[in-house]
Amino acid sequence: xxxxxxxxxxxxxxxALVKDGASAIRTLGSSVDTTTKALNPSTTLGDIEYRSSxxxxxxxxxxxxxxxxxTVAGGVPTWAAPAGGGKVLQVVNAQxxxxxxxxxxxxxxxxxxxxxxxxxATSKILVLVNHTGVYKAYDNATNSMGxxxxxxxxxxxxxxxxxxxxxxxxESAVGSxxxxxxxxxxxxxxxxxxxxxxxxxxxxNVRIQYAxxxxxxxxxxxxx
Amino acid sequence: xxNTEIAEAIAYLVPNPELVLVGHDLDGLTWLDERPMPSKAxxxxxxxDLVKIKKAEAEKKAxxxxxxxxxxxxxxxxxxxxxx
Numbered sequence: 001x002x003x004x005x006x007x008x009x010x011x012x013x014x015x016a017l018v019k020d021g022a023s024a025i026r027t028l029g030s031s032v033d034t035t036t037k038a039l040n041p042s043t044t045l046g047d048i049e050y051r052s053s054x055x056x057x058x059x060x061x062x063x064x065x066x067x068x069x070x071t072v073a074g075g076v077p078t079w080a081a082p083a084g085g086g087k088v089l090q091v092v093n094a095q096x097x098x099x100x101x102x103x104x105x106x107x108x109x110x111x112x113x114x115x116x117x118x119x120x121a122t123s124k125i126l127v128l129v130n131h132t133g134v135y136k137a138y139d140n141a142t143n144s145m146g147x148x149x150x151x152x153x154x155x156x157x158x159x160x161x162x163x164x165x166x167x168x169x170x171e172s173a174v175g176s177x178x179x180x181x182x183x184x185x186x187x188x189x190x191x192x193x194x195x196x197x198x199x200x201x202x203x204x205n206v207r208i209q210y211a212x213x214x215x216x217x218x219x220x221x222x223x224x
Numbered sequence: 225x226x227n228t229e230i231a232e233a234i235a236y237l238v239p240n241p242e243l244v245l246v247g248h249d250l251d252g253l254t255w256l257d258e259r260p261m262p263s264k265a266x267x268x269x270x271x272x273d274l275v276k277i278k279k280a281e282a283e284k285k286a287x288x289x290x291x292x293x294x295x296x297x298x299x300x301x302x303x304x305x306x307x308x
Contacts, residue, residue, distance in 0.1 A: 101227050101245040103235075104256050108244050137231070203240050205231050 007035045007056060050077050089123060089221040092116045097214040099133065101207045105199050107148055107155075110208050113194035114217045118187060122224035125183045127193055129159075129217050133210030134174040136164030143201040145174075145208070149181055150194050157181050164206065173210060182222075193219060225249070225271050233270035237262045 001010050009031040012024055038057045041049060046063030064070070064079025071080045094114035102108055116125060127149060136143055144165035149157040159179035164172040185191045195217070199206050209215055225233075227248055234241050238259055246252035250268075255261035262270070293300060 098247050099227065101231060102243075103231065103240075104242040104244065106242075106256070108256075111246065137228070207227070 007031070009035070048077075083223070085223055087223045089119055089223050090116070091221075092219040093216065095214050095216045097209055097212050099207055099209045099212050100197075101205050102197060102199055103205050105201070107146070107196040107198045110147075110195045110197050110215065112215045112217050113192060114219050115190050115192045116219040116221060117190045118185060118221050120224065121186050121188050124222045124224065125185055125191070125193075126220040126222055127181045127183055127217070128178075128220070129180070129195060129215075130176055130178045131195065131208055131215045132176050133208055133213035133215070134163050134177050135207040135210040136166070136172040136174070137204040137206065138171040139169055140201050140204040141167055141169050143199060143204050143206065145206040146198045146200060147177060147179075148196050149179065150196060151183060151185060152192055155196075156183060162200070193217065225268070229271045229274070230267065233267050233274055234262065236270050236274055237266060 001016070002013050003010055009028055011028060035056060039049070041047075041058055041060040043060065044062060048061050048063075049058035050061060052059040059076070061077060061079070065081075067082065068079040069082045070077055072078065073080070092114050094112070096110070096112040098111055100109075100111055110131065112129070112131065118125065129149060131147060134145060136145060142165075145160065145163040146158065147160035147163065148155050149159060157179065159181075160177050163177055164174050166172045183193075195215075197206065197208050225248075227245060230245060230250065230253075234243065238257065238261075241259075242256040244254045244256060246254070250264050289300075293303065296303075298306070
């Protein structure tokens with residue numbers, strides 16, 4: 001008996017004397033039916049198939065949920081919720097407008113703070129800080145201001161080391177000092193960001209939010 | 225009182241003090257120094273004293289300047305004209 005090239009269905013040879021034509025057709029039809037079902041296992045509207053590890057046998061992938069996208073996991077297609085990568089998931093903004101005068105070379109709170117609760121531990125937090133009213137008083141040539149950003153009380157970035165430095169004894173009203181920092185807090189707990197400042201020579205003062213100018217901090221949760 | 229006056233008054237009482245002042249009055253003062261913190265009354269008195277001291281210094285300087293001008297027989301404007 002001969003077999004077909006692709007699916008191996010059994011057919012009579014050209015020279016075969018077919019005694020029972022109906023039986024031969026049923027056998028071939030049964031083979032075709034089995035193969036076709038193996039190749040088209042869908043049962044429900046929206047189902048799709050993909051090739052399995054077995055030749056001539058596809059795997060049914062049932063319709064996904066509304067909004068799902070087709071992706072690959074474990075080497076096979078699967079439906080999944082679309083990733084939130086790069087999208088802004090939430091924004092927190094805070095401001096502080098009270099002058100703070102400092103005579104100390106130890107980092108001290110500026111009063112600017114904001115708290116965010118990430119919706120996912122894989123999210124990143126983009127921190128944008130704009131400190132206004134950065135000021136160095138007169139009487140000392142070496143004094144200047146340092147500024148740092150903290151997460152939950154721990155320093156994550158010293159973003160200014162010599163604000164207002166003039167190498168003279170004149171006062172220096174710098175204006176604004178800004179920074180941005182992409183943080184990965186890896187938590188879904190409330191996370192507090194704040195800034196601190198200090199003198200490099202505490203014989204004269206430095207001030208922030210000078211004349212009660214408004215400083216701002218913005219926290220953006222970015223989806224992973 | 226301005227923050228500058230407060231800072232100068234405290235430094236007048238305690239040289240090179242360590243402190244933080246939030247806002248514009250002594251209620252926002254946090255004392256960071258190991259030395260004793262001056263009282264509010266002492267700071268307020270020092271502010272007034274410094275105003276008097278600065279005023280006296282300014283008057284003394286003006287009087288000295290006037291005496292020099294008298295000795296050379298010129299007014300301040302005449303001296304400026306001469307010096308260009």
